[in-house]
Each structure stands twice: as structure tokens, then as C-alpha cells.
Amino acid sequence: MSSDVTHSPSGTATGGEVTLAAVLDVVGTTLGIEDRVGTFDAATPLFGTLPELDSLAVLELLTALEDRFGITVDDDELTGGLLETAGSLHAFVHDRAR
Template identity: 45%
Template sequence: MNVYEQVLRVLDDALSLQGRSVAFDRGTPLLGALPELDSMAVLALIGGLEDHFGIAFSDEVLNADVFATVGTLTSLVEQHLSGHPT
């Protein structure tokens, strides 16, 4: 399972999407488009990604832009896994 697929799985779990994430692609909008992604869900999603991938996000990299689409969220995770967080 690649990083993108794992991000979808964590997203599905954190937001209780009940499998709807399988229809998502990298361009699928998240913040503002998914009613499930409210402020509390963002915290759950961050925690879920950190736990799943064994990474920690700094406050400086967490902004609305990284939650814009599935692709931007996946890129954030990939950058942290490569050791090059922006």
C-alpha cells in the first residue's frame, strides 16, 4: 500500500467516511468541501496521520493549504517521510 492509499485510509477512519474515500483522487477537495472535516476532525486527522506514519507535524507546516485536497495532504505526509518537511 502506497502513501496515498494509506492517507485515504486514515482520512476515512478519522472522518468516519465509511469507505467513501475510495472514490477520492488527489484533486478531491477537503477543507470546505467535506462537512465531516470540521475543526475537531482536523485534529483527529492530524493525530491519525502522525500515529499511522510515526511522524510529527510542526505547527508551522499545518495550515489550510495542506488540507485543500487529498493531494496536498498526501504531499505533506510524503515530505515528512522523506525527511524534508516544508
Template identity: 50%
Template sequence: MTAQTSAQTDPTGPARSTIDETLRAILRDVLGLSSERAAQLTPDSGLFGHLPELDSQAVADLLTEMEDRFEIIIEDDEIDGDHLETYGGLLALAEAKTATR
């Protein structure tokens, strides 16, 4: 197995890497990915509109799970295509919401 990157050596800092790790774990659960595949998601990895199994209900469940795990509330008008289309967009949404928590 690959070693986890420790928070100390992660240039983005511990808080950000924790959000990233949690979000990857959520996507792993939603999409049924292996941990290796989830770790390979890049900011450009396509999500809603790119993966047929990720329909509107799956995206809605994903957002609800993000609310639970990050203890945030995502308002409906905050959800736009840019946030859902790529992994980077979703991560930006999670980071913005946890920063204003």
C-alpha cells in the first residue's frame, strides 16, 4: 500500500489536506472507487456530466453527505455547474464552506 502523505510535509497545510482526504473518501463511497483510484482524482477529473452513474440524485446525496461530514450547510443557490463538474470545483466548494463555518 502507498504511504499516506503526512500533514507536516504537505505544502497545502493540514486543514486543507484533511478536507481533500475527506472529500476523496466521500467520492470513493459514492462512486465505488478503490482507495487507489480515489487518490488519483485530479482537480480536472470530471464528475457530474462526465460519469453516467453520477445522476442528479447521486449528486444530491453526495452534497448531503458533504454537509454531514464537514458540518456545513450548502444552500441550493450555491450549487452551480462549476462546482459539480470537476473534482477541483467540488473541493473549492468544500473549502469555501468550511472556511466560513
């Protein structure tokens, strides 16, 4: 089985590694907060803290993450902890991209 990995400047690294920076790039682009996302780290709270991340934006963000990293997010995986912090979102995407 061959591995077709699409490389982007801040997307997946060789072997499909998903970085926090790549996930935050998607967050920034999707929510229109590119000017602020550069200050985020793994402990940065997301849902409930970012006014841009409302229920509609959650769906847009998850769709963008699915497209960027080739993952699938099932409805039953949408728990409060998923979007609690940038780190929890990164961990979720990283685990799915394997």
C-alpha cells in the first residue's frame, strides 16, 4: 500500500506527522483570526473563550481539519474536551491522522 501524503508549508510533515502549528493554522484561517493565532500554545482555551468559535464555526473548523489532514470526525466524537484547548484539538487530530 503506497502512502500519498500531501505536503503543505505548515501542514503534515514527512510520514503524516501533524504539528500543533499546522492545526493552529487551520484554526486561524477558518475562524479568521490569523493575526492572533500565532500567540496560541497548547494550553490556549478554545471553545467558550473565542467568540469566533460558535456552533456553526465548530462545524466549519472540523470540516477544514478533515480536508487538511485526511481524517474523519464522527458526530459521537464531538465532546466538550475536543475543543477545550489547542492542545486537546491537536491531540485529537494527531491521533486520527495516523
